[in-house]
Amino acid sequence: MTSRAEMTVRASFIAAYTRHIGCPVASILDAGCGLGLMRESLLRALPGATYVGLEYSEYLCNRYGWVQGSLASYRPRKPFDLVVCFDVLQYLDDESAEKAMRNFARLCRGVLFFSALTRRDWRENADQSRTDRDVTMRTGAWYRKRLTKNFRPIGAGFWIRRGAPLVTWELESVG
Structure with a gap:
């Protein structure tokens, strides 16, 4: 469970780091956005960007106006x-x-x-008293193996799409 304050800080960090590596952001997909706790902060920090919240829950989509769909099959234009x-x-x-x-x-x-x-x-x-345990636990290696096929890890949760014209310095990157 994450608070609005935590998500605000996280969104500011995401925006600052994408600017730092020279990634112009005109469009944002918040995949599995839930309540959309990062939306306002991302849009404030990345002015002019459009935001799409993708969510599986029909209830949340109806309530907040998100796009309903599965991350596994969503196909934007x-x-x-x-x-x-x-x-x-x-959760998958x-x-x-x-x-x-x-x-x-x-x-x-x-x-990403x-x-x-x-x-x-x-x-x-994890603070196990407030972290959802009804999930599929995997290793970090399991995720990294699959992500590195199309992305290059640069640390702190950031991955650059292979082929994207973005510069990261060796000592600021993973590996």
């Missing part, structure tokens, strides 16, 4: 400059999570900000 997928894929089974990660390549032409609860995070980092 064109890819987004920035895709945010924060703590969503642990392995097959659906793999399809979703393959779909990231179609959805994102620039930067990705996070998911891992087994290690559950053991070492």
Whole structure:
């Protein structure tokens, strides 16, 4: 469970880092947006950008105006400059999570900000009294193996779409 304040800080960080690496952001996909807690902060920090909230829950889509759909099968007309997928894929089974990660390549032409609860995070980092345990626990390696097919990790949850003309310095990147 994440607070609005935490999501505001996270959204500001995402916007600042995409600017730092020179990624112009005209379009944002918040994949599995839930209540849309990052929407206002992302749009404030990335003026002029459009925001699409993608959510599976029909109730949340009706209430907040999000696009209803599955991350595994969503097909927009064109890819987004920035895709945010924060703590969503642990709620999917392995097959659906793999399809979703393959779909990231179609959805994102620039930067992907990705996070998911891992087994290690559950053991070492999560406040288990307030973290949902009814999820599919996977290793970080499981996610990295699938993401690196189409993205290059640059640290802190950021991944650059392979082929995107963005510069990151060696010591500011992972690996």
